[in-house]
Amino acid sequence: MKLAELYRHVKPEAAKLEKEIEAAITSDHDVLEQTSAHILQAGGKRIRPVFVLLSAKCSSYEFDEIKKVAVPLELIHMASLVHDDVIDDADTRRGRETIKSRWDNRTAMYTGDFLFAKAIQKAAESKFLDVHPILSRAMREMCIGEIEQLQDQYHADQSLKDYLRRIRRKTALLISVSCELGAVVSGADDDLRRALKWYGYYAGMAFQVTDDILDFTGSEKELGKPAGSDLIQGNITIPALYAMEEDAELNRMIRDYTNDPERVHLPMDDVIRRLRQTNAIFKSRQLADAYVNKAVMMLKPFASADTDSLIRIAHFIGGRRF
């Protein structure tokens, strides 16, 4: 089962949104067009536009208004990805040795800025006044999330709460906003709007927890990067936090590494073998499932064929194995 099959009924609209995203980044400036196209072609699931589309479908449906929020949301996501690629000199000595970008730091940064500006420009076409405050608040929160991630990086002394706070801002917020804006531009009433907003939030949390599980359980081929990459880059995610609680030796290994990542080697095969012997993956999956259930619960009072596809997507992203 593929994600795309779950939204087959809106595939023509999803394809049209893809064209709109392509159109939004073209013909402004040669370098920016190339760098933006590079990010765009790198793919991605485009889940944010799909969430907008499916959320809007729960009410009355007007494609022209949907694209004015779906395109900005994907552009903001792309901007955050390209800014994520900007590195410090120091980072290169901390395991983060490959820059995905073929360009330099400054070009990557200005590409991100350009995508942000394009997003706002596109959103300005919307006739719904709630769009800008919602989008700009999300952008602000995402920046705070990025700073929190920098602060927590290579800190082994952190709690589950720290982790949840980070992924809330890093992932859940923009998915929540995608669903909320789908509701806004389709004229949903307040109850449905609130339900979709919280559905998106919980689905987003489930999505990120699952992503963080896959980073340890996926193969290099499935992930497109070596397993355990998050940990090597100093991002301590939920499976690692759970495993550190159970396995004192693993706890020590991770602490040694994060205390001095430039000198200490972290034997990832050994780390993953030990992690799998704990209940970390099981407990992480339980957490993802809990979020999926919360997401599903939000939509219960609005049962229809349209909310049904959102419910199936929540189950899918919470349960996906790659």
Add this chain to the structure above:
Amino acid sequence: MKLAELYRHVKPEAAKLEKEIEAAITSDHDVLEQTSAHILQAGGKRIRPVFVLLSAKCSSYEFDEIKKVAVPLELIHMASLVHDDVIDDADTRRGRETIKSRWDNRTAMYTGDFLFAKAIQKAAESKFLDVHPILSRAMREMCIGEIEQLQDQYHADQSLKDYLRRIRRKTALLISVSCELGAVVSGADDDLRRALKWYGYYAGMAFQVTDDILDFTGSEKELGKPAGSDLIQGNITIPALYAMEEDAELNRMIRDYTNDPERVHLPMDDVIRRLRQTNAIFKSRQLADAYVNKAVMMLKPFASADTDSLIRIAHFIGGRRF
């Protein structure tokens, strides 16, 4: 004569705007608040808010609407300054050895993103629908300008036209937008709005040309950095372009340096002495004066005490000696 004296009559409002800018960056997140405050306290002339204020004063005057555009404009300017501080590893080998920022690249980048988001969030409070398209277009153009500057850096083969294109996007556009938005939020009619927009554009061009002259004529004490810093950083400005036309030896020196900035030393005292023996400064001042005159001409049909202060400010910034 100081700039502040020219807008003494709006000083209470200017002071209130300063408080609003301070308030806009506070209490979101400790690191972001510190980095933002650092940029804010570094000072600056706050000319963008002043241009908003004075342009709005030409029509009916409502402070609450002014602050919703003046604060975002200064935040966008601050964001572009902090992003300007983000450097590539390569840059550090090209004379740009000091990072003004006390933080790392990524923190500086996210501080800029945060200020952009805050700007949009503040602007979203405005009831004037033209604000967002104008602001986001300006942000997009500024990104293109930054990329152009990267592309032109260390390229001695460039024309006056390349230079003008760069400073148009780098400086003139945001000042133009400041004046235009002052007109928009004070309900100016189309003619006055257009006049203020073009006044701002020409005043902005004059401002940047003058800045680029000062980089060669100012003392280190006046500038806060060594004279000729632009050239050392590979930014070839109008005085250098004019001087290279007249002095073949100077032309050769600059070419040798820009071809291999990591190895070739550029003797700045000698460069400045040679540049001063050409007509470069005189011709650059003529260009600044021409822009000042164009700015002034735009406001001629609307002569009043309020346009008069804008005219005096144009003369001031075009003729300032430090």
